Amino acid sequence: xxxxxxxxxxxxxxxxxxxxxxxxxxxxxxxxxxxxxxxxxxxxxxxxxxxxxxxxxxxxxxxxxxxxxxxxxxxxxxxxxxxxxxxxxxxxxxxxxxxxxxxxxxxxxxxxxxxxxxxxx
Numbered sequence: 001x002x003x004x005x006x007x008x009x010x011x012x013x014x015x016x017x018x019x020x021x022x023x024x025x026x027x028x029x030x031x032x033x034x035x036x037x038x039x040x041x042x043x044x045x046x047x048x049x050x051x052x053x054x055x056x057x058x059x060x061x062x063x064x065x066x067x068x069x070x071x072x073x074x075x076x077x078x079x080x081x082x083x084x085x086x087x088x089x090x091x092x093x094x095x096x097x098x099x100x101x102x103x104x105x106x107x108x109x110x111x112x113x114x115x116x117x118x119x120x121x
Contacts, residue, residue, distance in 0.1 A: 002025070002101060002108065002110050003026045004023070004024050005022065005113075006113065007020070009093060009116050010116075011118045012085055012118070012120070013120050014086060014119055014121050015085065017083045019080065020079060020080040020093055021078075022077060022080075022095030023075070023077045024076040024099065024110070029100045029103050029105065030103075031076060031097045031100070032053045033051065033098045034071055034078045034098075036049055036050070036069060036080045036093055037093070038093045045094070047060045049063065051078065062088070066084045067083070068080070088119075089117065089119050090117060091116075091117060092114040092116055093115050093117050094112055096109070096111055096112070097110050
């Protein structure tokens with residue numbers, strides 16, 4: 001009943017910047033964790049950065065200092081500002097949120113369709 005829609009993926013040169021955006025819609029009472037994961041070809045899906053319920057942010061080591069996750073709780077959106085991109089950042093990036101559709105309901109781990117980010121060398 002809840003949907004995540006990503007935008008902003010594309011091709012960028014190494015050292016460049018790119019911003020991804022994600023909007024949650026549908027039946028949403030609240031969202032706890034919201035953020036970004038990615039899947040690099042040949043590797044398991046991995047954390048990029050997520051905003052926790054207490055507003056703290058967890059980043060994966062490879063992106064620390066380069067990527068910034070920003071969340072707007074009122075709008076149910078989250079963005080990913082990526083700077084100093086490297087070819088190793090090439091991946092499908094997925095928006096993720098734990099969504100509670102109704103008060104008192106179970107939280108559902110919800111994923112977007114993914115957006116391709118390709119960094120040329």
